[in-house]
Every structure is written in C-alpha cells, then in structure tokens.
Amino acid sequence: NIGKDTTTAVVDVVSTTGKIWMDRNLGATKVAESSDDAAAYGDLYQWGRAADGHQVIVHTAATLPNDAAPAAGSSSTVAGPVVAGTEGTNFITNNTSTSDWLSVQDNNRWQNVAEVNNPCASGYRLPTETELNNEVLAFTSNNADGAYDSQLKLPVAGLRLYSNGKLYFVGISGYYWSSTVIDTKARSLFFSSSVSAITSSERSYGFSVRCIKN
Numbered sequence: 001n002i003g004k005d006t007t008t009a010v011v012d013v014v015s016t017t018g019k020i021w022m023d024r025n026l027g028a029t030k031v032a033e034s035s036d037d038a039a040a041y042g043d044l045y046q047w048g049r050a051a052d053g054h055q056v057i058v059h060t061a062a063t064l065p066n067d068a069a070p071a072a073g074s075s076s077t078v079a080g081p082v083v084a085g086t087e088g089t090n091f092i093t094n095n096t097s098t099s100d101w102l103s104v105q106d107n108n109r110w111q112n113v114a115e116v117n118n119p120c121a122s123g124y125r126l127p128t129e130t131e132l133n134n135e136v137l138a139f140t141s142n143n144a145d146g147a148y149d150s151q152l153k154l155p156v157a158g159l160r161l162y163s164n165g166k167l168y169f170v171g172i173s174g175y176y177w178s179s180t181v182i183d184t185k186a187r188s189l190f191f192s193s194s195v196s197a198i199t200s201s202e203r204s205y206g207f208s209v210r211c212i213k214n
Helices: 131-136 144-149
Strands: 012-016 020-022 174-182 185-191 196-201
Touching: 131 174, 131 185, 131 196, 144 185, 144 196, 174 196
Parallel strands: none
Antiparallel strands: 012 020, 174 185, 185 196
C-alpha cells in the first residue's frame, strides 16, 4: 500500500455510462451533498504523484486564508472552507516551460493499476481522457451543476497553483486529472458555473482525483 491513499472509503457507484467508479474523491470523507460540500472536496494531487502527503488538504468550516484568493482576472470571490497552513508540505512548485514537478518528465506514472505511483485503491486507477469525457457528455448540463447532478456527484474542490502551491477557486470550480498525457501536459476535466470541458494542464497543478474500477 506504499504510495496509495488508504484513508478514503472504497464504495462503488455506477455512472450513466455504465462504468464503476469510487463514489467520492480521494481524501474525501463523504459523498457530496452539494456542489460546494467541503467534506467531499478531498485532496489535490500533482499529476503522476503517489499519496505521499503532498496532496493533503484539510477542510473545515473556517474561511480561506487571504493568500488563497481567486487568480488574477477572476471576478469570483472565494468563500470556501479550508484551514490555513494545512496544505501538503512537500508540494513541488515549478514555473518553467514544462511546469512539471519532476525534473525529467515521466509519462507512465498513472497509466494503469500496476503503477507504483497509482494512489487509487487496489483494482482502481485514474480514468483516461476518454472515460472522463464520456461522463461529461452524459451531464444533464454542461457545467458544475451537471457534474454534481451526475451519479459521480463531482464537487468544486478548486486547485493548487503550480507556481506557488496556493489554493484557488475552492467552492467555485472543479479540476480532475485523467491518466492521459499530451506533450508536456496532462489532460484534465474542468468545470465551473458556466462550462465543463476536457483541457490540457501543467502537471505540477494540484487537482482532484476520482478513481475508476479497472
């Protein structure tokens, strides 16, 4: 179990596409009861990293620290629950052209259940881009409401920025890793109040992980 999340309850849920998933994000203590249910946010992983502590985020009813405001240019305000100073202490920041937490990129860290870096429980793995996109296509609406209304009950857990490790968009947007890579980046699911889409993201971002059964 080295490198795996062993704290999250493994409960299956069948999605509209017929795939079996874990019913909550890695690190979450419950299934989301609303899109902004803090207890359902879980942890935020850098792409390809095991559950080595970097991912840990502790959410409570407290307000966000001042340095976790939305990114520049955002008109949104964060009123999300998180405790200052409880973010994983070995989150690796990188603001280079590749923006990977690894000095030498490795495309094969989350590709299947056998990878030693796979943080999912035994028999589970990261979904592929196609598997994530198939769920998006089944959303009742193409936004955060549709993500929550799905059987997966995906919450808006926000992200950790690759350049400084700070939290952004908690309670506003959701960001979920796939196992699929493209060039120096990895493919991910993004959704907000207005849109959901599969996009390419720097691998040193901290995003949510929802595991699919192999």
